[in-house]
Amino acid sequence: MFPVTRVTRARLAILVFAVSALFLCVTPTSRSAAEALPPRLDDRTFWSLVSEFSEPNGFFRSDNLVSNETFFQHVIPTLKAQITPVSAYVGVGPDQNFTYIAALKPRIAFIVDIRRQNMMLHLMYKAIIEQSPTRAEFLSRLFSRPVPSGVSTTSSPDVLLAAFHTEEPDAVAYERNLADIYHVLVHDHGFTLSRADLGAIAYVFNAFYRDGSDVRYSFGRGSGWQSFPSYRELMVERDLEGVQRGYLASEDLYGTLRDLERRNLIVPIVGDFGGPKALRSVARFLDIHHATVSIFYTSNVEQYLFRDQAWQHFYENVAAMPLDSHSTFIRAYFYNTAGRPIRVPPQDPNGGLSPPTPGYLTPGPRSETLLNPISLLLAAYSEGHINSYSDVVELSR
Numbered sequence: 001m002f003p004v005t006r007v008t009r010a011r012l013a014i015l016v017f018a019v020s021a022l023f024l025c026v027t028p029t030s031r032s033a034a035e036a037l038p039p040r041l042d043d044r045t046f047w048s049l050v051s052e053f054s055e056p057n058g059f060f061r062s063d064n065l066v067s068n069e070t071f072f073q074h075v076i077p078t079l080k081a082q083i084t085p086v087s088a089y090v091g092v093g094p095d096q097n098f099t100y101i102a103a104l105k106p107r108i109a110f111i112v113d114i115r116r117q118n119m120m121l122h123l124m125y126k127a128i129i130e131q132s133p134t135r136a137e138f139l140s141r142l143f144s145r146p147v148p149s150g151v152s153t154t155s156s157p158d159v160l161l162a163a164f165h166t167e168e169p170d171a172v173a174y175e176r177n178l179a180d181i182y183h184v185l186v187h188d189h190g191f192t193l194s195r196a197d198l199g200a201i202a203y204v205f206n207a208f209y210r211d212g213s214d215v216r217y218s219f220g221r222g223s224g225w226q227s228f229p230s231y232r233e234l235m236v237e238r239d240l241e242g243v244q245r246g247y248l249a250s251e252d253l254y255g256t257l258r259d260l261e262r263r264n265l266i267v268p269i270v271g272d273f274g275g276p277k278a279l280r281s282v283a284r285f286l287d288i289h290h291a292t293v294s295i296f297y298t299s300n301v302e303q304y305l306f307r308d309q310a311w312q313h314f315y316e317n318v319a320a321m322p323l324d325s326h327s328t329f330i331r332a333y334f335y336n337t338a339g340r341p342i343r344v345p346p347q348d349p350n351g352g353l354s355p356p357t358p359g360y361l362t363p364g365p366r367s368e369t370l371l372n373p374i375s376l377l378l379a380a381y382s383e384g385h386i387n388s389y390s391d392v393v394e395l396s397r
Contacts, residue, residue, distance in 0.1 A: 036290050036291075037087075037088075037107045037108055037289045037290075037291050039263065040263035040264060040265065041263070041264035041265060041267075043189045043190050043191070043264065044190070046267060047189070047190070047191050047192070049267050050191075050267060050268065050269055051192075052281065053110075053267075053269045053271070053277070053278055053281035053282060053285075054116075054119070054270040054278060055270055055271045055275045055276075055277050055278050056270070057116040057270060058115060058270070058272055059115070060114055060115050063117070063204070063207070064094055064115070064118065064217060064218070065204060065207055065208075065215055065216070065217060065218065066094055066095065066096075066215060066216060066217060066229075066230075067093065067095070067096040068228045068229065068367075069096065069299065069332045069367045070229050070233070070234070070367070071237070071367065071369055072096050072099065072332070072369050073099060073237055073238065073244075073245045073246065074240050075330060075369045075370075076100070076103045076239055076245045077239055077240075077241060077243075078371065079100075079103075079104060079295065079328065079330075080104065082326065082328075083104070083295065083326045085105075085107075086105060086107070086294040086295060087107055087286075087291045087292045087293070087294045088106055088108050088109070088110070088286050088291045088294060088295075089101055089104065089108070089109040089293075089294065089295045089296075089297070090109070090112060090293055090295070090296045090297070091110075091112070091295075091297035092111065092112055092113050092273075092299050092301055093111075093118065093299050094118065095125060095247070096234070097109070097111055097297065098125075098257050099246050099247045100297060100330070101247075101256075101257060101260065101266065102247040102253040102254070102256045102257045103253065104294075104295060105256055106294065106295065107265070107291065108265045108266075108267070108286075108291065109260065109265065109266045110268075110269060111266065111268040112269055112270075112271040112278050112279060112282070113268070113270065113271070114270070114271065114272050114273075115270070116197070116200065117200045118268065119268040119269065119270055120200040120201045121201075121204045123193075123201065123268065124204055124205055125261075126184075126185075126261050126266070127180070127181040127184040127185050128141045128142055128181065129257065129258050129261045130184060130258070130261055130262055131184065132258075133258075134153055134251065134254075135153070135155075135157075135248050135251060135254045136148075136151050136152075136153075136160065138248075138254065139160065139164050139248075140164075140173075141177050141180075142208050143167070143208055143209065143212045143213065144169055144170050144171075144173040144177050144208075144209045145167035145168065145170060146173075148163035148164060148166070148167055150163065153251045154251075156244070156249075157235050157236050157244060157248045157249050158236045160248065161213050161231075161232040161235055161248075162232075165212065165213050165214075165232060167212070169209055169210070169212065174205075174206075177205075178201075178202060178205055181205065182198060182201070208231075213231050213232035213235075214231070214232065215230065215231045216228045216230050216231070217229075234246070235248050269281075272310070273298070273302075273305060274309075274310030274311065274312075274313035274317070275313070275317075276313075279314075279317040279321070280317060280320060282321070283317070283320045283322065286321065286322050287321075287322045290322075291322065292321075292322045292323055292324045293321045293322065293323055293327050293374075294324075294326060294327055294328070295327075295328055295330060296327070296328070296329050296374065297329075297331075298329055298331045298332075299331065299332045300331065300332045300333065300367070302314070302392055303389045306388060306389045311386075311389075315377070315381045315386070318374060318377075318378065319378050319381075323374055326373075327373070327375065328371055328372065328373055328374060329371065329372040329373075329374055329377065329396070330369060330370070330371060331369075331370050331372060331392070331393075331396060332367040332368070332369055332370070333368050333369075333393050333396070334367045335367070370393065370396035370397060371396060371397055372392070372395055372396040372397070380395055
């Protein structure tokens with residue numbers, strides 16, 4: 001791994017300062033005033049971006065229905081303090097993106113994932129969210145379960161998820177809700193979905209119907225996958241200050257997400273991070289509209305890119321994007337918990353989760369969420385100092 005010595009840090013600091021100086025000649029205020037991103041995308045434009053920016057369907061080893069990262073909320077306070085306003089958000093994977101989007105309020109978001117099934121997952125969410133003015137209605141449609149008695153718009157996510165956890169699935173509601181999803185996407189929006197696309201939506205929707213709030217990272221893969229956090233556990237997580245920042249933490253956060261979905265400003269596309277088309281297309285769109293990539297959530301995709309030369313193509317794709325001195329990577333770093341204390345919130349007697357407690361060990365895969373200024377990474381890459389995923393992690397904080 002590339003050693004980060006004082007000399008190296010000094011060289012990188014000079015490079016970062018030079019890059020930052022170029023961007024800082026445009027103040028945050030003037031950047032915001034210059035943005036020409038439309039306040040909404042019409043259905044035809046939205047579907048044109050989805051279709052034309054996408055690459056062929058690729059393979060990943062799991063369904064990735066929900067996140068396997070427990071602590072992705074931890075960086076939100078830092079991001080909110082350091083990056084305001086947020087121009088464009090780029091992310092990967094399922095609905096953990098919604099938590100970042102609801103908290104950071106970007107002008108537009110692109111979800112880029114190698115699997116077309118992930119696109120269908122996000123279109124499923126889009127249809128359900130558009131139909132659901134409240135969190136309880138959203139969960140009722142997502143799980144095909146009745147709204148429990150005693151919940152309201154002021155209920156905490158702990159109360160909401162605990163209430164839905166005890167409700168039984170409704171087969172009639174499932175068929176009706178699935179038909180409504182198809183109707184919203186195909187009839188109301190006019191999106192062109194193939195039979196395979198509709199089948200993929202049915203597959204992921206059935207996972208939420210079958211398992212409810214216990215749905216996890218992968219569907220139908222056996223008991224070995226039970227070590228991953230459930231949807232319920234993820235939705236009641238907190239940041240390091242004990243604040244719940246998930247997109248179901250309040251009606252306001254959910255309303256922010258729903259508003260962006262209704263304005264067609266969360267755009268899911270199929271793309272390989274190291275591919276020739278998807279990220280380059282996003283870059284051109286943002287450049288034309290005088291927008292910058294403020295946040296790029298990579299999860300741990302880079303770890304897979306370093307198995308061949310795709311990582312180099314990825315960083316070249318990122319370098320082609322409109323960036324500024326505040327542009328930041330969010331990445332997940334997975335480690336084995338053996339012998340390592342981590343901050344995990346234990347169960348409380350009421351079925352919710354209490355604030356984090358240092359030193360509480362749990363089994364299973366765990367990750368830390370790291371931040372990395374994109375300019376710092378690109379400077380190190382251009383200098384030839386990036387040769388492994390460890391080098392990337394070393395530059396993160």
